[in-house]
Amino acid sequence: MQFYGETLSTRLMLGTAQYPSPAVLQAAFEASRASVATVSLRRESTGGDGQAFWALIQSLGTRLLPNTAGCHTAKEAVTTANMAREVFGTDWIKLEVIGHNDTLQPDVFALVEAAAELSSQGFKVFPYCTEDLIVAEKLLAAGCEVLMPWGAPIGSGLGLNNVHGLTRLRHEFAGIPLVIDAGLGVPSHAAQAMELGFDAVLLNTAVARAGDPVAMAGAFGAAVEAGRIAFDATPIEASDVGSASTPVVGKAFLT
Amino acid sequence: MIRILGAGVAGLCLASELRARGAEVSIQDPAGAPGQHGCSWWAGGMLAPGCEGESAPEPVVRLGATSAEWWAAHGVSVTRRGTLVIAPPRDRNELNRYARLTRGHVAVGAAEIETLEPQLAQRFPAGLYFESEAHLDPRAALAQLASGFDIGMPGEHAAIRTVDCRGLAARDALTALRGVRGEMLVLRCPSVTLTRPVRLLHPRIPLYIVPRGEGVYMLGATMIENDGRGHVSARSLLELLSAAYTIDPAFGEAEVLEIGVDARPAFEDNLPRVTVRGDQVYVNGLFRHGYLMAPVLARTAADYLLSGDKGELLRED
Numbered sequence: 001m002q003f004y005g006e007t008l009s010t011r012l013m014l015g016t017a018q019y020p021s022p023a024v025l026q027a028a029f030e031a032s033r034a035s036v037a038t039v040s041l042r043r044e045s046t047g048g049d050g051q052a053f054w055a056l057i058q059s060l061g062t063r064l065l066p067n068t069a070g071c072h073t074a075k076e077a078v079t080t081a082n083m084a085r086e087v088f089g090t091d092w093i094k095l096e097v098i099g100h101n102d103t104l105q106p107d108v109f110a111l112v113e114a115a116a117e118l119s120s121q122g123f124k125v126f127p128y129c130t131e132d133l134i135v136a137e138k139l140l141a142a143g144c145e146v147l148m149p150w151g152a153p154i155g156s157g158l159g160l161n162n163v164h165g166l167t168r169l170r171h172e173f174a175g176i177p178l179v180i181d182a183g184l185g186v187p188s189h190a191a192q193a194m195e196l197g198f199d200a201v202l203l204n205t206a207v208a209r210a211g212d213p214v215a216m217a218g219a220f221g222a223a224v225e226a227g228r229i230a231f232d233a234t235p236i237e238a239s240d241v242g243s244a245s246t247p248v249v250g251k252a253f254l255t
Numbered sequence: 256m257i258r259i260l261g262a263g264v265a266g267l268c269l270a271s272e273l274r275a276r277g278a279e280v281s282i283q284d285p286a287g288a289p290g291q292h293g294c295s296w297w298a299g300g301m302l303a304p305g306c307e308g309e310s311a312p313e314p315v316v317r318l319g320a321t322s323a324e325w326w327a328a329h330g331v332s333v334t335r336r337g338t339l340v341i342a343p344p345r346d347r348n349e350l351n352r353y354a355r356l357t358r359g360h361v362a363v364g365a366a367e368i369e370t371l372e373p374q375l376a377q378r379f380p381a382g383l384y385f386e387s388e389a390h391l392d393p394r395a396a397l398a399q400l401a402s403g404f405d406i407g408m409p410g411e412h413a414a415i416r417t418v419d420c421r422g423l424a425a426r427d428a429l430t431a432l433r434g435v436r437g438e439m440l441v442l443r444c445p446s447v448t449l450t451r452p453v454r455l456l457h458p459r460i461p462l463y464i465v466p467r468g469e470g471v472y473m474l475g476a477t478m479i480e481n482d483g484r485g486h487v488s489a490r491s492l493l494e495l496l497s498a499a500y501t502i503d504p505a506f507g508e509a510e511v512l513e514i515g516v517d518a519r520p521a522f523e524d525n526l527p528r529v530t531v532r533g534d535q536v537y538v539n540g541l542f543r544h545g546y547l548m549a550p551v552l553a554r555t556a557a558d559y560l561l562s563g564d565k566g567e568l569l570r571e572d
Contacts, residue, residue: 020310021525022433022480052433053480056523155458205458211356 001199003146003177004092004124008035008063011194012224013179014217015204016040022056024213029060032217037062038094038202040069041084065126067094072107074114081118093118094126094148094181094202104154104182108135112142119143128181131165133172140176147176148202151193152183155205159189163196170197187216187223194227195235257560258283258417260409264295264393264549265538266420267400271329272553274403276561283409289397294422294517297439298545299465299475300393301452302326303338305359305385307544312526314567315544316358318551323389325550331396335389336451339363339371341382343501349456350381360385372449374503390452390465393546416560419537423482423520429530429537434482434518437475437543438491442499444509445470455498462498471512474499478543482518519543529556532572536560 001008014034019025029037037060057064066084071077074097081093097114099107106128112135115125119142127139131149139147149169152158160166161183170178180193181202190201201224210216257273259266262284270280286292304319327333340360342350354360360383369376371384419425426432449472454463465473477491492514499506521542522528529552530537536559538552551568558564565571 021312021521021523023524026523052482209352 001177003126006063008200009033010035010221010224011200011228012036012190012221013038013065013181013200013202014062014207015202016057017204018208019213022053025208026056026060027214028207028217029062031214032207032221034217034221035062036065036200036202038065038067038204039088040067041080041087063092064088064090065092065094066090067128068096068114070098071096072098072110074110074117077110077114078117078121081114081123082121085123091122092124092126094128096128106130106150108132111135112138115139115144116142126179131162131169133169136169136173140173145176146179147173148179148181150182151180151189151201154182156183157185157206158183159185160192160196163192166193166198167196184220187219190220191223191227191230194224195230197231200224256281256415259420260284260417261293261420261422261424262287262289262401262404262406263293263420263422264298264397264545265422265541265552266418267397267404268325268549268553269418269420269538269556270404271400272550272557273560275329276557278557278561280404282404282406284406285409287406289394289401291515294437294519295393295397295545297437297476297515297517298393299439299452299463299473300391300396300546301338301463301465302333302389302391302547303385303452304547305357305388306338306340306454307547308357309353310356311544312524314526315548318567319544319547322547322550325553326391326396326546329400331391331399333389333391334451335387337371338385338388338390338452338454339368339375339382340385340454340456341368341375341379341502342456343378344380346457347381349458350383353456354383357383357385359387372451372453374448374505375453378503388452391546392467396546416534416536418556418560419535420539422539422541423518425520425537425539428532428535429539431522432520432539433480433523434484435521435542436477436479436481436483436516436518438477438479438487438495439473439475439513439515440492440495440499440511441467441513441515442472442474442506442509443470443512444472444506446505446508447472447503449503453502455502457498460494460498462495462502464499464502472499472506472509476543484516484518487514487516519545527552527568529559529566529569530572531559531565531569 012034013036068077068080097110152161177199179200184203302323308316365380452465522540527540555566
């Protein structure tokens with residue numbers, strides 16, 4: 001899988017927030033085999049030295065994808081992205097501009113504005129968006145080469161809320177890497193996203209706040225893999241009528 | 256003679272434990288008596304092993320269960336009124352999650368909450384009650400333990416052993432230690448009557464509030480992976496106060512008596528431990544479980560120092 005010309009070894013991206021301890025975080029990453037770690041710049045860097053935590057993140061051996069979590073305006077997001085580029089030494093940025101405090105739904109207008117500005121500054125933008133086709137188009141026009149539509153509101157665990165919309169998005173932008181970002185609760189949600197043909201999934205809460213984050217991370221890793229294999233294997237079409245896998249006609253009938 | 260470096264909750268508990276077992280002890284701390292310079296000062300003082308099970312490693316829940324008794328036995332006033340955990344109706348899922356991850360609670364409805372904390376029943380129709388939990392006033396507890404000792408300046412001493420209980424300052428020796436920033440508030444609001452620690456669940460901003468008596472409440476605490484001890488951030492302040500306001504809008508009229516910021520010393524698994532490295536003994540990594548786990552570490556360290564026993568939370572480097 002390639003994003004902005006860079007090849008990733010697996011299709012799972014994992015967040016680094018909310019784990020019970022750094023040791024659990026580290027073990028969860030190992031179990032998940034995630035190839036990308038998302039990191040938030042904002043809180044951990046407010047005055048003081050978060051070196052111990054950064055050292056741990058760096059030691060995960062994954063590609064870092066800093067985010068602009070917690071930003072509510074385009075300007076704020078652009079500033080945060082620039083700080084992140086300096087701190088993490090990467091021009092990858094997961095662009096999050098929150099428009100609604102309860103659902104954490106993105107403000108798509110500010111998102112497009114920030115994406116255009118950041119692209120012009122040389123950033124490789126991964127925008128957290130909805131399944132809206134027009135927003136997707138405008139983000140691509142703004143310079144994004146990847147889209148990250150939500151499955152459901154961040155942290156909700158609802159899975160893929162609008163399967164039809166997401167399927168439509170997948171068909172409409174067949175050549176564009178699409179990552180389901182946010183809203184996944186259980187591994188079957190991740191498998192479903194992969195079966196629909198999405199290129200990767202990004203999650204955090206479902207693993208970090210599980211009773212056993214390490215076991216759950218392993219389960220998500222396996223589900224992403226299973227889902228992708230299934231997609232490549234061309235699933236059968238769903239049908240309204242049953243068709244027996246063993247034909248009745250000609251079956252040995254011994255009594 | 257055993258010399259203890261550091262007069263925070265770790266050092267004072269160990270000194271008290273050793274003396275109770277007949278050992279001669281001296282405490283050295285360049286800052287003198289317990290105060291604002293140490294993160295023990297800013298703690299909540301909850302003895303809530305059941306609640307901590309939501310995110311803490313299992314040994315904290317199991318071993319911490321005996322701490323309330325330890326404090327009471329050392330002359331510290333311990334309030335045993337349990338912990339009430341609530342969530343706004345919208346975040347009901349958080350209660351279910353918390354119930355699944357913890358032990359020692361009963362589900363309570365509006366009627367039970369009305370009995371426990373009448374002021375909350377209107378807004379919080381459901382909660383979890385951890386009946387066997389307790390809390391104490393950290394500053395009173397530190398003063399009580401410290402009153403038995405002359406806390407001297409660090410220096411050469413005719414000590415047979417030295418135990419390093421310096422918290423985050425011991426990073427010069429324990430390189431695995433990191434600081435986890437916490438911010439807290441002390442409010443005075445006589446129009447609010449809460450008689451036990453209350454935890455408000457929220458997907459992003461969990462908060463607890465501990466009554467200190469006479470209308471004074473401690474509100475805590477943020478958890479930020481950063482060891483900065485500078486001023487509270489506007490966002491943290493906003494979140495803490497919003498959560499207090501959610502618990503009871505009457506907190507809107509509270510006086511803000513204190514804003515505390517400090518960094519908790521923690522190891523990578525957030526589990527406290529006694530580290531033995533040659534002759535040197537370290538008691539550290541209490542993270543957010545200072546008052547819950549300091550008695551456990553004190554016993555572990557005393558067992559090792561006096562009889563060579565190596566307990567569950569002891570690691571040899």
